[in-house]
Amino acid sequence: MQHLETMPRGLPKAVKKCLEKSRDSALLAVETYNKPAIKFKSGGYIVLMVISWTALFHAIFFRQKKKPFYKKNNRFEKKDGDYCYWELSTCVSKYFVADTNNPIRKNLEFFIPLRNMVEHKSIPEIDSDIFAECQAMLLNYDKIMLKEFGNKYCLRESLSFALQLYPSSKSLNNAIIANPSTKPIVDFIKAYRSGITTDIMNSGEYSFKAFLIQVANHQTKNTLPIQFVAYDKLDDTQKTNVNRVAALVKNKFVQVPVTNKDLLKPSVVVKKVQTALGNPKINKNGKEKDKFNMDTHTRCWKKYQVRPENGNENPELTKPEYCVYDQPNDTYLYTEDWSDYLIEEMAKEDEYNSLYE
Incomplete structure (x- = not known):
């Protein structure tokens, strides 16, 4: 050096x-x-x-x-x-x-x-x-x-x-x-x-992932034993072949965990609930919109007190079975139990209407 x-x-x-x-x-x-x-x-x-x-x-x-x-x-x-x-x-x-x-x-x-x-x-x-x-x-x-x-x-x-x-x-x-x-x-x-x-x-700049496959010895003595090939430099055919091999490696050798499978962004919760309710629509100010939308979701977490208001000095004080505070990004993530709970409650017309009283 x-x-x-x-x-x-x-x-x-x-x-x-x-x-x-x-x-x-x-x-x-x-x-x-x-x-x-x-x-x-x-x-x-x-x-x-x-x-x-x-x-x-x-x-x-x-x-x-x-x-x-x-x-x-x-x-x-x-x-x-x-x-x-x-x-x-x-x-x-x-x-x-x-x-x-x-x-x-x-x-x-x-x-x-x-x-x-x-x-x-x-x-x-x-x-x-x-x-x-x-x-x-x-x-x-x-x-x-x-x-x-x-x-x-x-x-x-x-x-x-x-x-x-x-x-x-x-x-x-x-x-x-x-x-x-x-x-x-x-x-x-x-x-x-x-x-x-x-x-x-x-992105490889956030998280570098690779898989190594043992191959037959190279034809020439001077060939490097290991070489990095940038994925984004491959053509479409080569990418398809790489993805196919990667899938085989994953399925055969590795149990790949799904990280945060129980944590959802608010937009995902809204979509899950709206879909589960049958994708109902409402008319507001002459415009058709989803019955369960982001405003509805905000009213829900406030009513059921699953998380503090924005700007609270203790943002981590949530109901952990429903909501988790993501400190590095200063935002909130929600659990599958929360979306299931909302699907059940929002199916009740009186409960939905109480959000807007």
């Missing part, structure tokens, strides 16, 4: 120091993750990669002649004689600005609260389940490094493939059974994943 004194000249000293810290932290993160004897695998990796990403953003801001320090009363804050640097969450918001749905940003925003959760806990039970996000976090790091500082600072030439056995196929629910103390972390992971769009979830 290129250390401070051997890095090419031209970058300011502050930028070089941040880059060295960032690269060292990233390499330590990978080394920690790939050591088979270490049980604090994901925890150590996440903590070190958060440091690495933070230092990378600081290097970018310093090069842009921006000072990544917090201000108070229009003056840079100091603590113990040193400036208070922006944390990763602030760096992310400053770098991506209005691009709130960027998959790289969503990946980092997944790890920021998770880092605080795992810092003082050993949670090997969730390692296999969050591997895809961990891998994407590393690939994204090199992608941003390449974009901002060029190929000579990337890690790809310093790393090789880790030797692997068949990975564990344990689900997050298995993690809770094995270690009940992981439940808050598992709940966070499920809530975060359910709160992002399908496009983000399927």
Whole structure:
């Protein structure tokens, strides 16, 4: 690796120091993750990669002649004689600005609260389940490094493939059974994943997924034993073949859990109830609309007191059998029991009418 004194000249000293810290932290993160004897695998990796990403953003801001320090009363804050640097969450918001749905940003925003959760806990039970996000976090790091500082600072030439056995196929629910103390972390992971769009979830920049198939030895000695092929670079025929093989691998080898299968967005609840009621219509102000709509749903959660009003100081005080507060996205998700309850109650005309009295 290129250390401070051997890095090419031209970058300011502050930028070089941040880059060295960032690269060292990233390499330590990978080394920690790939050591088979270490049980604090994901925890150590996440903590070190958060440091690495933070230092990378600081290097970018310093090069842009921006000072990544917090201000108070229009003056840079100091603590113990040193400036208070922006944390990763602030760096992310400053770098991506209005691009709130960027998959790289969503990946980092997944790890920021998770880092605080795992810092003082050993949670090997969730390692296999969050591997895809961990891998994407590393690939994204090199992608941003390449974009901002060029190929000579990337890690790809310093790393090789880790030797692997068949990975564990344990689900997050298995993690809770094995270690009940992981439940808050598992709940966070499920809530975060359910709160992002399908496009983000399927993006390789948010979560890198791959399947390895053992093949016959290559015809030439110089062929790489493992090669990455970007899915979005394949033509339609190749994608169809890949999807067919992936489906076979899933069905034959892996029990794939459906995360948050009991948690629904409000719009999904509305659609389920409206459909179950027979898709009835009402006439309002001369316009036809669904009888059970988003306004009806809002009236329901207020009447049955399943969650607090918006702006409440304690948004987590819900009826958990019906509703869960998703803290990272500041929104509410609902259970299948809630939709079933509404279907039963809204079938009663008097109960429906009471919402509008």
